[in-house]
Each structure stands twice: as C-alpha cells, then as structure tokens.
Amino acid sequence: MKKNIKLIFILCLVVGIALGAVNLFAGSRRGHVAEVEAQQAARKKALAQIQAADVLGINPDEVEVPDEVELTAMDNFVIGVNGVSRMLWVGAIDLIIIGAGGLLYGMRKGRKKTGGEKKLSSSNNVLGIVIALVALCLDLAIASPVFLTSSNFLNVFQQISINFVVAVGMTFVIISGGIDLSVGSNIALSGLLMGILMKNYHVPVFVTIVVCIAFSGIVGLVNGMLISFLDLPPFIATLGTMSIVRGAAYTVTAGQPIYTFPKGFTAVSGRVAGIPLWSTLIMLAVILLGWYILKYTRVGRFTYAVGGNESCARLSGINLKKVKCFVYVVSGLCCGVAALLLSSRLDSAVPTNADGQEMDAIAAVVIGGTSMSGGEGSMIGTLIGILIIGIIANGLNLLGVAQGPQKMVKGLIIVVAVIIDVIRRKASQSSK
Amino acid sequence: MAEFLEMRGIVKRFPGVLALDHVNLSVRKGEVHALLGENGAGKSTLMKILSGAYTMDEGEILFDGKKVEIHSAQDAQALNISTIYQELNLTEQLTVAENIFMGRQLMKNRFQVDWKRMYDEAQRLLDELGVDVNAHQLVRDLGVAHKQMVEVAKALSINSKVLILDEPTAPLTNREIDVLFNTIRMLKARGVSMIYISHRLEEVMEICDRATIMRDGQFVTAMNVADTNLDEIIRYMVGRELKEKFPKIHLEPGKERLRVENIHAGKQVNGVSLSARGGEILGIAGLVGAGRTETARAIFGMDPKDSGDIYIDGQKVEIRQPLDAIKAGIGFVTEDRKGEGLVLPLPISQNMTLATLDKLGSAVHMNLGQEKSIVNEYIGKLNIKTPSMLQLARNLSGGNQQKVVLAKWLLSDSKVIIFDEPTRGIDVGAKIEVYNIINDLIRQGVAVIMISSELPEVLGMSDRVAVMHQGEITGVFDNDGTLTQEKILYYATGGDKHTA
Numbered sequence: 067m068k069k070n071i072k073l074i075f076i077l078c079l080v081v082g083i084a085l086g087a088v089n090l091f092a093g094s095r096r097g098h099v100a101e102v103e104a105q106q107a108a109r110k111k112a113l114a115q116i117q118a119a120d121v122l123g124i125n126p127d128e129v130e131v132p133d134e135v136e137l138t139a140m141d142n143f144v145i146g147v148n149g150v151s152r153m154l155w156v157g158a159i160d161l162i163i164i165g166a167g168g169l170l171y172g173m174r175k176g177r178k179k180t181g182g183e184k185k186l187s188s189s190n191n192v193l194g195i196v197i198a199l200v201a202l203c204l205d206l207a208i209a210s211p212v213f214l215t216s217s218n219f220l221n222v223f224q225q226i227s228i229n230f231v232v233a234v235g236m237t238f239v240i241i242s243g244g245i246d247l248s249v250g251s252n253i254a255l256s257g258l259l260m261g262i263l264m265k266n267y268h269v270p271v272f273v274t275i276v277v278c279i280a281f282s283g284i285v286g287l288v289n290g291m292l293i294s295f296l297d298l299p300p301f302i303a304t305l306g307t308m309s310i311v312r313g314a315a316y317t318v319t320a321g322q323p324i325y326t327f328p329k330g331f332t333a334v335s336g337r338v339a340g341i342p343l344w345s346t347l348i349m350l351a352v353i354l355l356g357w358y359i360l361k362y363t364r365v366g367r368f369t370y371a372v373g374g375n376e377s378c379a380r381l382s383g384i385n386l387k388k389v390k391c392f393v394y395v396v397s398g399l400c401c402g403v404a405a406l407l408l409s410s411r412l413d414s415a416v417p418t419n420a421d422g423q424e425m426d427a428i429a430a431v432v433i434g435g436t437s438m439s440g441g442e443g444s445m446i447g448t449l450i451g452i453l454i455i456g457i458i459a460n461g462l463n464l465l466g467v468a469q470g471p472q473k474m475v476k477g478l479i480i481v482v483a484v485i486i487d488v489i490r491r492k493a494s495q496s497s498k
Numbered sequence: 499m500a501e502f503l504e505m506r507g508i509v510k511r512f513p514g515v516l517a518l519d520h521v522n523l524s525v526r527k528g529e530v531h532a533l534l535g536e537n538g539a540g541k542s543t544l545m546k547i548l549s550g551a552y553t554m555d556e557g558e559i560l561f562d563g564k565k566v567e568i569h570s571a572q573d574a575q576a577l578n579i580s581t582i583y584q585e586l587n588l589t590e591q592l593t594v595a596e597n598i599f600m601g602r603q604l605m606k607n608r609f610q611v612d613w614k615r616m617y618d619e620a621q622r623l624l625d626e627l628g629v630d631v632n633a634h635q636l637v638r639d640l641g642v643a644h645k646q647m648v649e650v651a652k653a654l655s656i657n658s659k660v661l662i663l664d665e666p667t668a669p670l671t672n673r674e675i676d677v678l679f680n681t682i683r684m685l686k687a688r689g690v691s692m693i694y695i696s697h698r699l700e701e702v703m704e705i706c707d708r709a710t711i712m713r714d715g716q717f718v719t720a721m722n723v724a725d726t727n728l729d730e731i732i733r734y735m736v737g738r739e740l741k742e743k744f745p746k747i748h749l750e751p752g753k754e755r756l757r758v759e760n761i762h763a764g765k766q767v768n769g770v771s772l773s774a775r776g777g778e779i780l781g782i783a784g785l786v787g788a789g790r791t792e793t794a795r796a797i798f799g800m801d802p803k804d805s806g807d808i809y810i811d812g813q814k815v816e817i818r819q820p821l822d823a824i825k826a827g828i829g830f831v832t833e834d835r836k837g838e839g840l841v842l843p844l845p846i847s848q849n850m851t852l853a854t855l856d857k858l859g860s861a862v863h864m865n866l867g868q869e870k871s872i873v874n875e876y877i878g879k880l881n882i883k884t885p886s887m888l889q890l891a892r893n894l895s896g897g898n899q900q901k902v903v904l905a906k907w908l909l910s911d912s913k914v915i916i917f918d919e920p921t922r923g924i925d926v927g928a929k930i931e932v933y934n935i936i937n938d939l940i941r942q943g944v945a946v947i948m949i950s951s952e953l954p955e956v957l958g959m960s961d962r963v964a965v966m967h968q969g970e971i972t973g974v975f976d977n978d979g980t981l982t983q984e985k986i987l988y989y990a991t992g993g994d995k996h997t998a
Contacts, residue, residue: 364861371852374841381800381838382853382906383824441843 072172079165085158092147099141099148108132156205163201167194192435195450202457210464218460224335224342224411226456228253228404230349232423233430234356235286235400237448238393240431241360243373243440244300246397248289249404250423251311256282256405257415258315261324264331271330279402285311286398290391308424315417323416327409335411345407352403356396357445365392374441429476430455433483455479502527502562502691503660509556510543517543520557521717523710525660528689530682532702532723535712536735536953541695544712545662548693549581550574580653581662584669584787586645590638595620597637598652623651627681643674650681661685662693667701668787679705697785699728699991713737729984736953736983744958745930747937751961752776754812755945756828756914761806763796768969770806774914774945779936781960781977782949783986789969790949791833794916798823798830810913824853829907829915833922833949835896839903842892846884847873849891849902854909876905881931897928904935915939916947921955933959953983965989 109132116129137145147154171194206213232249239246260278263269269277285307292303334344360366368389371379380386404423409415434451436443458479462472503525510518518540525531533541546552548559550571559566561577568574588597595617596603604619606612620633629647637645646666653661663682667675682692682705694706702709703723711718711734718734757773766789774780784790796803799817808815808826815826823830832838840849850873851858858872859865873887880901884894891902900920907915917936921929936959940946950956956963957977964974965986973989975981 362863362866364855364864367848367852367855367864370844370848371841374843375838377838378841379852381798381820381830381832383821384852385819385821437843441841 072169075165075168075172077165078161079169082158082161082163082165085154085161088147089151089154089158092144092151095141095144096148099137099144102135102137102141105132105135106137109134152209155208159204159208160201163197167197192444192447192450195433195435195447195454199450199454199457202454202461206457206461206464210461212464213461218464220342222456222460223346225460226452227345227349227407227411228420228423229426229430229455230452231352231400231404231407232397232427233448233452234352234445235397236424236427236431237356237434237436237443237445238360238369238396239300240428240436240438241373241440241443242369242390242393243376244293244390244393245304245428245438246286246289246394247301247304247424248285248308248311249397249401249427250420251308251315252282252285252398252401253405253408253420253423254415254417255285255311255315255318256402257409257419258318258324258417260331260405260409261327261415262318264328265324271328274331275406278405279399282402282405283395283399286394286396286401287391289398290394293394294387294390312417315419319417321417323414325414327413332410332413334406345411348403348407352400353445353449359396360445365389369393370441372440425476425480426455429480429483432480432487435487437487438484500526500563501560504560505544505548505557506560507557508544508547508554508559510540510547510552511555517715518547518554519715521712521715522720523693523717524720525691525693526708527691528686529707530686530692530694530705532706532709533693533695533712534699534702534709534731534735535718536951539712539735540715541712542664543715545581545664545693545695548574548579548660549662575656578657578659579662580656580658580660581664582646582649582653582666584665586642586649588637588645588648590636592637593633594624594631594635594637594640594648594651595633597648598623598633598655600652602656619655620651623654624648627651627654627684629677642669643671643677646670646678647681650685654685658690660691660693662695664695665697665787666694667696667698675701697787697991699731699987702731703728711735728988732984732987736987744955745933745937746959747940748961749777749940751778752943755810755943756947757809757812758797759807759809761793761796761803761808763792763801763803763806766792766969767796767803770966770969770971772947772964772971772974774947776913776943776945777940778961779940779946779948779959781956781963782947782966783951783953783956783963784966784990786951788966788990790966791918792969793966794830794918794947794949798828798916800830824910824912827911827913829853829910829912831900831903831907831915831917831920833918835899835903835922840891840899843890845888845890846877846882846894846902847887850876850905850909853906857909872909876908880905880908880935897924897931900924900928900932901935904932908935908939912944914945914947916949918949919951920948921950921952953986956986957981957983967992 112129112131116131119125119129212218232253236246236249256278259281260274263274263277264271289300289304289307292298292307293300334348335342337343360369368379368384369392371382371384372386372389376386379389404420408419430451431443431448432438432451433454434443434447434449436447455476458475459472462475467475501524503523505521505523508518508521508523509516521540521544523533523544533544535541543552547554548568550568550573553569559568566573566577568577574580589600592600598620599616604612604616617633624631624633624647627647627650629644629651631640631644631647637648640648666678670678685692694702696702706723708720709723709726709731710720711731713735718737752775754773755776759771761767761770766787768789770789770793772780782790782793792801795801796806797808797817799819799822802818808817810826810828815822817823817826817828820830836842841852847869851869855864858869870887876882877884877887882894882898882901882905884898891899894902904920920932920936924932936946936948948956948959960977962974963977963981963986964971966972967990972992975985
C-alpha cells in the first residue's frame with residue numbers, strides 16, 4: 067500500500083477515536099454542566115426575588131442566594147459538543163470504520179502479495195459494500211431515532227421495491243456491457259396501459275398484468291434489436307427509446323393520470339397481516355430468478371462473456387445478437403413488473419411516473435460492484451447496492467433534507483462508485 | 499562516408515527475456531539502410547528505442563558524432579527522427595494538412611491558426627513529393643498509398659533527418675510501391691537517412707544501400723547490399739541449426755479431414771486452397787502480412803469470405819460465423835490471446851467451457867458440478883499453475899493463459915484445430931507443453947493446422963508446410979528433412995516470382 071494512503075487511513079482512525087473520546091467526555095460532563103446551570107438559574111431567581119422585594123419595600127425573607135458560579139470555557143465547550151453529539155458520533159464511527167477497514171484491507175493485501183497468491187474473485191468488492199451498508203445503518207440509527215422502527219423499515223421496503231426490480235434487469239444489461247436508459251419511461255407507459263386496459267376496456271386483472279409485462283418486454287426487445295442488429299451504441303439506442311416511450315406515455319392519456327384501479331389489482335401491494343406479502347414475494351422471485359439465470363443458465367454465462375470480451379464470445383460460438391436481445395428483454399420485463407408494483411401501490415398511473423428511475427437503477431448496480439465496462443458483477447452486489455441507495459434516500463428524508471440536495475447526494479454517490487470501479491480496474495491491470 | 503547515426507552495444511531486457519543483446523547499428527547520411535531479421539529478432543525493439551517508445555538498459559546512441567539521450571518520443575522528435583509505422587498514425591476525420599501539422603499548427607498569433615499558410619505549406623510539400631493529393635481532402639477519403647505519402651509529407655515538414663520505415667510496402671500494390679521508391683530516392687538525394695524494415699528481400703535488394711542483419715536479439719553482420727545476394731542474406735537471417743526442442747512425433751496420416759478450396763477474403767486472402775489430414779500437422783509459414791491469419795479467420799467464419807468452399811470429412815459445410823465452424827468441428831486458437839482468446843474478467847473455469855456449454859446439462863440448468871470436475875481435470879492434465887479454478891484469466895501468466903485457451907478447444911472434440919501462433923510470448927518450458935498437447939491431438943486423429951512465424955517451430959513440428967506470400971500459397975512441401983528455412987524464406991518472399 068502506498069504510504070500516503072496508509073497515512074490517511076491512520077489519520078481517519080485517530081481523528082475518529084479522538085472525536086469519540088471528546089464526545090464521551092462531553093457526555094460524562096453533562097451532569098456537571100447541568101448542575102452549574104441549575105445553580106446559576108437558582109441564583110438568578112433568588113436575586114430576582116430580592117430585587118422584587120426591594121421594589122415593593124418588603125423586607126426580603128430569608129432568601130438564600132446561592133454562590134455565584136461561572137461556566138468555564140471547558141463547560142461551554144461541553145455544551146457545544148452535546149448540542150451536536152449525534153453528528154459527532156456519526157462522524158467518529160465513520161472515520162473509525164474507514165480507517166480500520168482501510169488498514170486491515172491493506173494488511174491483508176500485503177500478506178497476500180508475500181504469499182504469492184493473487185485475488186481469487188470479486189468477493190472483496192462485495193465485502194467492501196457490505197461494510198459500507200453496515201456503517202450507513204449504524205449512522206442512521208444514531209442520527210435518527212425513527213430509523214430503527216418497524217414502520218420505517220416497511221417504508222424503506224416500499225420505497226425500494228421499484229428500484230429493486232428494475233436494478234435486477236439493469237444488472238443483466240450492464241454485465242453484458244450495455245446500458246438501459248429507457249427503464250423509467252417503460253414503467254410509466256406500462257403502468258398507464260394497465261390502467262387503460264382495466265378501466266376503459268374492463269380487461270381482467272390477471273390478463274392485464276400479463277399483457278402489460280409482455281409489452282414492457284417488447285420495448286426491451288426493440289432496444290435489443292436496435293443495439294444488436296443495427297449496431298447502435300446502447301446509450302444512444304435507449305436514450306432514443308426513453309424519449310419515444312415517455313412521449314407515448316403522455317400521448318395515450320393526453321397527459322392525464324388514471325385513478326382507482328380494481329381491488330384485485332391494488333391487492334398486489336396490499337398488506338396481509340401488516341406486511342406487504344405479495345409485493346415481497348414478487349421481489350423475492352425476481353431477484354432469485356435473476357440470480358439463478360446469471361449463475362445456472364447458459365444465456366447467463368453468455369451475458370458475462372459478451373460483456374467481458376465480445377470478440378472472444380463470438381469466436382467461442384456465442385450468438386451475440388441473441389444474447390444482447392435477451393438482456394434488454396429481461397430489463398424490459400423487469401420494468402413491467404415494476405410498473406405493476408408501482409401502479410398497484412399508488413392506485414394510480416401518471417405519465418411522469420418513475421422519472422429518473424434509470425439513475426437509481428444504474429447507481430444500485432454500479433455501487434454493487436458491477437463494472438460499467440461489462441463482464442463483471444453479481445446479483446448479490448446489486449442487492450446491497452439497492453439497499454444502500456434506498457437507505458440513503460430514507461435517511462435523507464428522515465433528516466429532513468430537501469429533494470434538491472437529495473438528488474445531488476445521489477449523483478455524488480454514483481460518481482464516487484464509478485471512480486472506485488475505475489481505480490480498481492487500473493489496480494488490477496497494473497498488478498498483472 | 500561518415501556515420502550519421504550510431505547505436506552501440508544496445509541492451510534491452512524484458513522480464514525473463516533478453517530482447518537486445520549488445521546490438522550495433524550505424525547509418526550514414528543519405529543512405530537507405532535495411533534492418534533485416536526474422537520475426538522476433540529484435541528489429542522493432544531496436545527501432546522503438548530509437549524512436550523513444552522504449553528506453554535502453556545499456557549502450558549509447560551517437561547522432562552526428564555527438565552522444566545523445568533518447569528517453570521519450572519528444573527526445574526523438576527533437577533529433578528529427580521520425581517513424582512511419584505499418585499501421586499509419588493519422589486522424590481519419592481531419593484534413594491532410596491538419597494531419598501534417600498535427601500538434602504544431604502554424605499560428606498567426608497565440609490563439610489563431612494560420613489556416614491559409616498551413617494549407618499552402620502542406621500543398622507545397624505534397625507537390626514536392628509529386629503526389630496527387632489535395633491538402634483539403636479528408637484523410638479517410640484517401641487510399642493507403644496516399645495516406646502513407648501524407649505521413650512522408652509530415653516527416654518532411656518536421657525536417658526529418660532520420661526516417662524509420664516499418665514494412666512500408668506491406669499494404670501497397672506494385673505501382674504504388676514504385677511511387678514510394680521514387681519518393682525514397684528523392685529523400686535520399688536530400689540527405690535524409692532512412693532505416694528500412696521489410697520482409698520482402700527483393701525490395702531490399704532494389705532500394706537499399708546497406709543492410710544490418712539481426713538474429714535472436716543479436717547483431718549478426720552489416721554489409722553493402724551491392725556485394726551480397728539473396729541467399730547469403732537469408733543464410734545470415736536464419737543462422738542457427740535447429741535444436742532438439744521440438745517433441746515431434748510421426749504418425750501415419752489418416753484421411754483428409756479439412757479441405758479448403760479457393761478462398762478469397764478481402765485483399766489479404768487471394769485464392770487459398772489447402773487440405774489437412776487427420777493425424778498430421780500442417781504448418782503454415784509466411785511473413786507478417788502474408789495473409790495467414792486472415793485465411794484462418796475466413797475459414798473459421800470470424801471474418802466474411804468473398805468466395806471459396808470448405809469441406810469437413812468430405813462434406814461441404816457452410817460457415818458464415820464462428821458458431822457454424824464450431825458445429826462443423828473446427829476449433830481456432832487465435833494469435834491474440836488477450837484480445838480474442840480469453841474473457842479476461844472471467845475465471846479459468848468459465849473460459850474453458852465457454853465454447854462447449856451445450857455439453858453441460860441443459861440450457862436452463864447447467865451442471866456446475868460436472869463443469870467443476872472437467873475443469874479440474876484439464877487444469878491437472880495441462881499442468882495449469884493456479885491456486886484455484888476460480889482464478890480470473892487476467893491474473894494468469896501468458897503460458898497458463900494459453901493453456902486455458904487450448905483447453906477450451908480440447909473440450910470441444912474438434913476434428914480440425916487451427917493454431918495461430920500457439921507459442922507466441924510464452925516461455926520455453928510452456929512451449930514444449932503446448933507441443934505435447936498438439937501431439938496428443940493428432941494422436942486422436944485430429945487434423946492440426948499450425949500458423950507460425952517462427953520457422954524453427956514450423957520445421958520442428960510440421961508434417962507438411964504450406965508457405966504463403968501476399969495472400970496466396972506459393973508452395974506446399976513435405977517436411978521430410980530436405981526442407982530448409984532458406985527454402986521457406988525463399989517462397990515466403992515471393993518464391994518463383996524472384997526469377998520473374
């Protein structure tokens with residue numbers, strides 16, 4: 067490990083411990099300060115009584131005037147520290163985790179080097195984000211008393227459900243070396259179609275769901291065909307469909323929202339015995355299926371190969387076009403499922419639904435350690451990425467941060483995640 | 499005549515390899531100096547040192563009698579040394595003049611480019627060279643020969659004193675070569691010294707004044723071209739005797755497994771026909787740019803072919819993409835291990851089974867247990883040194899990477915396997931292991947085609963040798979002991995065309 071990086075970690079550790087110590091000290095002096103303040107208040111009160119008696123010309127009774135005490139500079143400091151105690155705890159814990167984690171990782175890496183054994187898999191990356199997730203939860207638990215309540219957990223769960231499903235599909239796309247910007251629009255249009263079919267044409271709920279998820283899959287197929295058969299860059303192709311589909315969403319209802327769906331439909335997001343049973347099962351099914359496809363099916367393996375080295379994949383007899391179409395269809399289908407979850411929960415569909423959804427999904431996948439250049443990544447990583455994104459959003463809400471800064475934070479996190487990806491890539495290349 | 503540029507005792511080490519071993523090169527003012535040697539002799543390394551791409555470990559460079567240090571491309575440029583690489587270094591979307599003055603545009607003042615002066619100057623240079631190119635044209639609209647002339651004009655514009663030409667005629671037609679040679683003669687008359695690297699010895703005889711010959715990273719000799727002949731040059735280039743580093747086995751060849759008839763593909767493959775029998779190794783020799791790899795890629799369906807038929811075991815097969823070739827029973831170990839042979843971010847196991855996943859359970863449920871046992875079996879069989887089958891391919895050494903690629907095609911039960919430079923960039927021990935794997939294959943009745951630029955390897959391992967030159971096969975020979983490197987080189991540089 068480079069020396070200055072090590073120094074930074076040590077500094078983090080030291081500052082973190084120092085902050086913690088100061089905080090502990092301040093906490094322990096809280097009683098003393100309170101005593102001093104109480105004495106001051108009592109003296110003030112007594113003096114006021116004497117003064118009042120003076121004015122009224124009454125002989126003050128035996129008013130006992132406490133001794134005069136002054137708050138020392140130290141006491142003032144303690145008061146100040148206690149005022150921001152929570153924030154200090156958050157900072158201290160983060161710094162200690164960063165410092166200790168960094169140093170431990172460096173030591174492990176150093177040992178490995180001398181042992182001559184190189185990195186085996188991407189398990190290190192997942193480990194890193196798990197630590198980040200734990201630190202995040204600790205921070206929020208300290209910073210907000212509401213965070214650890216069950217109602218908040220349900221809240222977080224509902225918040226992330228859409229991104230959860232979309233990010234699973236996005237994982238396929240990004241592993242294959244592509245990107246899908248059209249997910250948000252796809253959700254919006256699919257949700258509106260559900261509304262139109264059920265409200266205007268009285269199509270049965272189940273049929274509606276199947277048709278609309280299939281429709282989302284077709285939007286994905288169009289993406290895949292543009293990319294594989296016409297060789298469009300994924301970014302451009304899906305940027306185009308993003309705008310086309312969003313436009314279509316505005317057009318189908320002339321910009322109007324659709325309200326109040328049949329009971330059978332909203333029941334999907336309803337609660338059974340206090341928990342959102344059906345949506346939980348759907349999410350679980352989606353991620354398990356995604357994990358299974360990536361690990362156990364041929365096309366899942368091909369997805370990695372195509373993203374990792376297209377010419378090698380072709381030379382190994384893989385049909386690139388089929389694989390590319392497949393991943394975008396998967397992403398599309400996931401959008402359909404997300405539309406189902408979103409519309410049933412809101413009991414409405416609006417053309418502006420899921421605006422900017424692609425950002426959250428890409429962020430979750432990238433934070434989960436999936437490389438933007440393709441060929442690397444895992445469903446477990448994505449799961450943790452989704453949780454991190456969701457919990458950060460929840461935390462910012464709990465702390466009363468406005469929407470504007472929230473977006474800025476989200477963007478910042480993506481940038482940082484990609485920077486880490488790039489650094490890791492460079493490191494692994496130079497170690498070759 | 500005084501020496502203008504001298505490189506003395508140049509040593510360059512790469513990890514595990516001594517690429518240059520005290521090499522000398524001296525070039526006089528206004529001469530065309532040929533730098534000759536087989537592939538891997540160290541010519542490119544030497545030129546990269548001169549152009550500042552590599553730094554030497556030992557030795558000194560004298561320029562016009564003074565000792566100079568070349569540590570970077572800027573240093574070389576300051577000495578007016580320029581290189582025209584085989585892969586031209588132009589920006590396609592810009593105009594000819596912009597390319598000529600790339601990075602040093604003529605300026606009116608600090609902020610404004612003096613376009614008029616730049617285009618006038620560029621046109622003047624081009625006219626001087628006698629090329630029919632307009633300075634306003636976009637480079638992408640030019641043919642290869644004209645692009646090369648733009649490079650020459652660029653070299654002229656920076657007043658080059660030493661010009662390195664790396665295989666300049668490889669992409670050119672005969673008429674274009676004549677134009678290039680006229681230009682070279684003109685530059686020579688102006689006193690520009692040129693270092694000319696080419697595999698086409700007949701051209702060397704025609705255009706060069708002196709020649710330096712290298713072999714295995716060592717300086718062999720320097721001579722006046724007028725005082726020598728083709729045979730002598732070839733003898734110096736080949737030099738050593740073949741040693742027993744090839745575990746050749748001789749089998750009775752079986753029936754014909756692959757027949758290729760009259761394949762045309764692009765400019766590089768002009769009517770190649772060949773056949774390979776089970777149990778034999780057909781070596782394909784030829785110089786860089788002879789169209790060997792392109793032929794293999796066309797057979798395998800990696801690049802489209804314009805015409806030609808392919809037969810496997812007597813049956814005609816349609817091959818439009820690699821998938822068709824694999825189904826027909828052809829395997830292809832490419833020369834570009836990292837670029838095409840492996841998916842670097844994937845583990846060994848997944849790389850090995852990539853072409854044969856259809857044999858591992860069904861499409862919706864691969865049998866990972868079976869995969870694991872197969873992969874472990876091949877890791878042992880091929881002696882791949884790795885702590886685990888989950889090791890990422892990018893973390894393996896060259897030799898082990900190559901073994902993983904070999905394993906991929908061994909698993910595929912191919913009838914024909916084409917090896918393109920199977921031992922490039924791997925150490926001697928691993929080379930012998932690769933040869934033994936190839937031997938196992940022919941024992942099983944597979945037909946092996948081995949493309950190699952190392953003539954000792956071709957002679958050491960092949961049963962028959964086909965020699966290619968400019969996209970055609972100039973000769974097919976039985977490797978019965980009478981075939982020599984000289985003979986192969988003779989055919990690889992044009993064969994019977996020499997006498998024409």
